[in-house]
Amino acid sequence: MDADASSSVPSNPAFTPSPSPTSSSPFHNFGTTTSTSTAAPTSSPFSPPSSILIIGSGVFGLSTAYALARRDVFSNTTITVVDRASSPSPSSTPVFPARDASSIDSSRIIRGDYADPAYAALATEALRQWRNNDSPGSLGAEGRYNECGLVLVADAEPQALSALANPSSSSTTPNSGASLLEQHNAKKTGIDYVRASWENAVALSAQDAELASRIRLLPDPAAIRDAVGTGGTSGTTGYINGYAGWADADRSMAWLYSRVAATDRVSFVQGTVSALVHTDDAVTGATLASGQTLSADLVILAAGAWTPSLLDLSGQATATGQAVAYLPLTDEEQASLSGMPVLLNLTTGLFIIPPSNNTLKVARHAYGYLNPSSSTTSRNPVSLPRTNLTTPSALSLPPEATSSLRSALREMLPSHTELHDRPFSQERLCWYTDTPTGDFIISYHPRYGRSLFVATGGSGHGFKFLPVLGDKIVDAVEGRTPEEFVDKWAWKETGEGSERAVVVVTEDGSRGGVPGLVLDEEMARMG
Template sequence: MASTSKDARINIVGAGIFGLSTALHLARRGYKNVTVFDKQPYDDTEYSYSKGCDAASADMNKIIRTAYGSQVEYQEMGFEAIEIWKEWNAELADGQDLPPGLTSSDRVFVNCGSLSFTDSEELHPFEIATIKTMESQGHKDTQLVTNDPRHVAIAKSRGQEGACDPFHRRKRGKSSLGVLDSSGGVTIADKACRFALHKARQLGANFVLDPVAGAFDSFMLSSLGRVQGAKTKDGKSHKAELTIMACGGLTPSLVPELDGLCEATGGSVVIYKIPKSSSLWDRTSPENFPTWLWNMRSGAEGGLYGFPRTDEGFIKVGYRGTKYTNPRTQDDGQQRSVPITRWSGKETGEELQQIPVQAMRVIRGFLDEYLPELGEEGIDVALTRVCWYTDTFDNHFVVDHVPSKEGLFVVTGGSGHAFKYLPNIGNWIVDVIEGVQTDRPAIKAWKWRGSQAETSVNVLMEGSQGSRALDNVQLVGKNREERAKL
């Protein structure tokens, strides 16, 4: 690509964070014929899940953190991203040439801190490694241990004292040990995507966002098997020198070469609606409450994360202790997990409004112990959702040309931690496309690689007989009577 003219046609399939950021940075570097295709009419739906968007990027909020244990590459990319998040906030505040629906009072990043905590009496080795790595890279006192008086004083000086004990454990005489990543916080995901889309358009990127005209159908192939572009559901062919697949949870089923490297997996989400009259309204605001992660490395009985309330009063709690799958047999006879959502029934005859019972049990057990005010005030579940990610076996992204498929490039494998890089990941992706500084640790980790090893973080492609397959687990939704039976 380094020798390719900036006039060359480049197609990107998918307008989630990978596709948006890639388009933005290609356009920023002067590529003049970049077109993004997506079946979601995002100009109308505004990346809102409640309006029918079912991609992982279409969400109310996502966690921003720089804490990554000993993984310096992701840590430093996080700090790089945060600086740009702050720039985007400043651009919004300036109020000049904003996309429809956004105003100068909107923010896309709130530095409320990100708390990783545990019910153990000792910090997890990951947290200890994070502190050590931060200090070695010149980020001393960004990671604040919640039972260290000096660190609590630092948090207070930064307006984050409440983030050290957001669940009021100390007031209740209970233990609460964790590490507050004071550099992190929350991004308002749907607004961030809309702003990124707007910025990419300003720089000349084109978008086809339509259920038919923007929907990928198949690849255009030469007689030698080179990918020469993509066909969309309206029957049109879109020739391109490079086709980039950035389709979120759909990518592994559209690019079968990813077998064993990537799989679509479902995270479980429960949302509560906090009324303004609640004692939790002020306490859970972004000014007083952090994003948080609880027992993230404890298997099926842990893996929870959550957020401060939104402006509308929604509090989201997610579960990734078990990553569920939806295996379906495809035309080549191979079973691959494909997303099934509240909205997908229009296309497949299936829909999913519930979440697995195991997820609900862990979430409810946590909230009964850590946020009992929900039950005391009669605040009930407003919505349940399965959010589909694309996991790799090692949790590293995949950013590379597809072997044996000249002209085809994939950007996938977010593994539940990619959204924070919306402002800057595209710059790295374009470096890969152009072959710039590809010896950097992050880019080396994202290269195309063999299938899962014994040391895999995630076990993939267990198929329809696997214990994580949704067809094999009991589901439950927001219905109070159903949940009462658990």
């Protein structure tokens, strides 16, 4: 997802969310929780630890390792990364991260378009580095980043269309999407997100002539159809930002791993972390499934959707599975679609990315599926990933997901009728670590002082920050979290017992579909 914008925004149309299905599962008991931010320990000046253990080698963990390895202040610190990794064969070198990590895929949307001005600015900073392809060693070179533009749309009522096209009718200021965020403290809709994102993009374009020349409002389906260029459309209004595209996530992570390895400062350990080692007030390391214990002065927990299996994140974050499918294409079919932009509908969550390697990806950025599992970290069931590596039978999607993705193909690529019912070459769930607001968790754990730092909660939009995320995390480790993110990334204390939310639902306006779907229940509908 991504966006641009300017001017002011009037109040939004009423929104009635789809009811969640009735079920006996505890995951249908949507609780509410009151949370308060807890600042990182700052009572004493930061002193670099003698050893750091990073759990997880996805985009959060690996970018953190890279940032640590390049900072002089940590020159005497031993840095270790532990993750499950993958080994193609018993004799081969482990590949970090594991192939079922959310950071691993054929593509990820790279955008600067955000409803929140702080994320919009940070994503734009990251985008500048993605666009750097000056040399083969640059992040964006060798096909790792592909700039095709983004069409960001949503479904809106007629009054919302008028509001987006004529934002000056509001008394709010045109400096950013902050006014919209202040107006909506509860649930936001896709059109809310698109509108605020448009405001932020236009505000940023005031200082960037290239960006200003590449954003354009799409006020109706005809304009959207023209911008997409496939004869298809989606949504009723939105905009196009040519200053966006997609990254080959797998190759980008391989690039990052090679950069980390080249520092010769980071040790990698292949293993599954089964538990944190801790006392009442300090974390001292981690125990592996093999029985081995890794010790460190500071543990950075960056295990993505597996984080709730190691730390109680009730009310703060949960793992949700998002539907992804891949469609094989002929050379001719790929050529005919190669000029299209990314198309993302924030009301339905459905999106397609231009094809590569004769494969078209269609997916859904939604509330996702829950996989309730027992856990030693929480009294309530915890949603944890189920992937084709952890559960070999997890190779197909629930029927409602398949139907939804097929509808996207018909709507977005109507003239390519041969693709509408073609069997997918692969189906899978991509596991997000969702937070209620879509904000990351980048903070020390208040109970354990400076011995446990949590870096997770990517909420389906963390990958694009690969070039800048590690430095921001290490800034926070040093007690220098950027001011605009201090509250957003802080550890949130939640109520105890029955007051704790059983389910975390991301309500930042970027999600489509129905919240609270349980994976096993939906898979059972396969008949």
